[in-house]
Amino acid sequence: MRILGEEVEAALYARETARGWKRSGLIAPEQLSAIEGALGPMPGEAGWAVRALFFWLAWMAAGSVASFLSWTVFGETTTAAIFMGVSAAGSYYIGQRVLKANKLYRFGVEEGLLVAALFHLCGALLLAAGRGLDFEQYALLLGIPAALYCAWLYARFGYLYGAFGAVLALTLVACSQFKGFKENDARVVLAVLYAILLAATALRKEISAHDRLGWQVLQSFLFLMICLFLNLRLEKLADFDRVSAPEASAFYWASFGAICVGPAAALVWAVRSRQRPLLIAAFTACLLALVSVKPYLGLERHAWDPAVLGAFLMTLSLWLKHRLDSGPDGQRDGWTAKSLIVGRNDGPDLSSLIAAATAASAGGGTPAPQDKGFTGQGGSSGGAGASGSL
Numbered sequence: 001m002r003i004l005g006e007e008v009e010a011a012l013y014a015r016e017t018a019r020g021w022k023r024s025g026l027i028a029p030e031q032l033s034a035i036e037g038a039l040g041p042m043p044g045e046a047g048w049a050v051r052a053l054f055f056w057l058a059w060m061a062a063g064s065v066a067s068f069l070s071w072t073v074f075g076e077t078t079t080a081a082i083f084m085g086v087s088a089a090g091s092y093y094i095g096q097r098v099l100k101a102n103k104l105y106r107f108g109v110e111e112g113l114l115v116a117a118l119f120h121l122c123g124a125l126l127l128a129a130g131r132g133l134d135f136e137q138y139a140l141l142l143g144i145p146a147a148l149y150c151a152w153l154y155a156r157f158g159y160l161y162g163a164f165g166a167v168l169a170l171t172l173v174a175c176s177q178f179k180g181f182k183e184n185d186a187r188v189v190l191a192v193l194y195a196i197l198l199a200a201t202a203l204r205k206e207i208s209a210h211d212r213l214g215w216q217v218l219q220s221f222l223f224l225m226i227c228l229f230l231n232l233r234l235e236k237l238a239d240f241d242r243v244s245a246p247e248a249s250a251f252y253w254a255s256f257g258a259i260c261v262g263p264a265a266a267l268v269w270a271v272r273s274r275q276r277p278l279l280i281a282a283f284t285a286c287l288l289a290l291v292s293v294k295p296y297l298g299l300e301r302h303a304w305d306p307a308v309l310g311a312f313l314m315t316l317s318l319w320l321k322h323r324l325d326s327g328p329d330g331q332r333d334g335w336t337a338k339s340l341i342v343g344r345n346d347g348p349d350l351s352s353l354i355a356a357a358t359a360a361s362a363g364g365g366t367p368a369p370q371d372k373g374f375t376g377q378g379g380s381s382g383g384a385g386a387s388g389s390l
Contacts, residue, residue: 003099003156004043006208011039012105013210023342043105051108058112062091066120070127081127088120099157111159118149139176143169160214164221167197184232184251191229198222213277220281223266227285230255230262233295234288246298256296259289274334287313 002009015036022032046054066087074080095113104110122142129141147169153162174193178186201219228234232255236244246252263285270279291309294301324330324337 001155002158003096004103004105008043008105009158009210010208012042012045015039015042020341024340043103044107045105046107051106051111054108055112055115058095058109059116060112062087062113062116063119066091066116066123070123078128081124084120084124084127088117088124091117091120111157114153114157114159118146121145121149136176136179139172143173143176147173158211158214160217163214163218167194167218167222167225170197184249187229187232187255188251191226194222194226194229198226216275216277220275220277223262223278224281224285227259227262227288230258231288231292232256233292236295237291244295244298246296252296256292259285259292263289 018027018032018035021027022029027035066084070080070084070087074083091113095110095117098104098113099107099110122145125141125145126138129138133141147166150162150165150169153159154166170193171190174190175186178189181189198219201215201222204215207215232252263282266278266282266285269275270282293299294305321337324332324335330336330338
């Protein structure tokens with residue numbers, strides 16, 4: 001299914017894993033060279049900074065040409081819609097061709113062209129539909145093709161943001177159909193939609209090693225969105241002055257129980273399955289549930305509540321780190337506070353940039369004394385006479 005083949009993506013994952021071992025001091029450089037030699041030639045990759053730059057340049061180039069010709073030359077006509085459709089197909093073909101011909105992997109240029117094809121497709125649909133539709137119709141017109149195309153980007157090319165785009169497009173489609181719905185009913189529908197998607201991802205058993213991390217990130221995102229949709233008091237968090245009485249509805253208290261029980265269950269699931277992304281999402285959901293307790297119960301809040309919460313979280317983190325570090329070899333039950341594998345650093349080092357900026361801003365100090373070179377001492381016979389000294 002993947003355009004480069006499962007074997008190539010598995011080899012890329014193995015190479016990156018071996019490089020992580022090398023950065024962490026687990027293997028010697030000779031062993032890394034032997035592993036890379038056994039894996040054979042690999043597709044070209046780019047660091048995140050170069051990848052983002054190439055993505056932006058390719059996306060802007062394709063979008064500028066298509067937008068200029070369609071809106072400026074053809075105008076809002078059927079010809080412009082046809083041109084945008086052809087431009088979408090052309091961007092997709094060129095992006096796929098560049099990827100296959102040059103054997104690229106996350107290089108940026110091909111990604112910019114493939115993503116530009118989605119915008120061109122949406123532009124073609126908008127031009128073909130005209131201005132007579134309402135929001136619900138536009139959401140259906142654009143959301144369904146966008147969801148299908150983004151899902152294809154993930155299935156065919158492995159771009160994780162394609163899976164996120166598909167989920168968000170489905171959310172747009174669902175939200176567009178809530179006309180006449182009550183707010184609580186809409187929240188339940190969205191939560192159920194994300195729960196179905198989460199269950200579908202959790203039921204998938206055969207996941208390759210190079211796809212596992214992306215799959216876990218997607219599951220964590222879906223779970224976190226369920227908690228956000230069920231939390232009825234998020235919009236009240238910044239309102240310290242007004243204290244509102246808790247609602248008496250069963251749904252209100254059911255949502256309060258869900259945002260308290262759900263994160264705890266996810267935390268247990270993440271610990272048992274050793275899923276770091278889900279662990280981060282579960283801690284985030286626990287934090288949101290904790291700060292939502294007072295708004296749910298209608299208790300008075302104070303300006304120092306965030307400071308108290310921050311002090312509590314710092315104390316908890318320091319205690320956990322001390323607890324783990326005091327175990328044998330700095331670990332307890334397979335958990336450790338130390339990073340075992342050093343991640344790749346293929347972009348600008350933020351600490352170096354900050355140090356350079358600090359050094360540049362400190363240029364107003366007293367300059368260092370400089371050697372003035374030769375200086376003559378005046379003699380008795382003139383400015384530099386024979387009796388002068390050096």
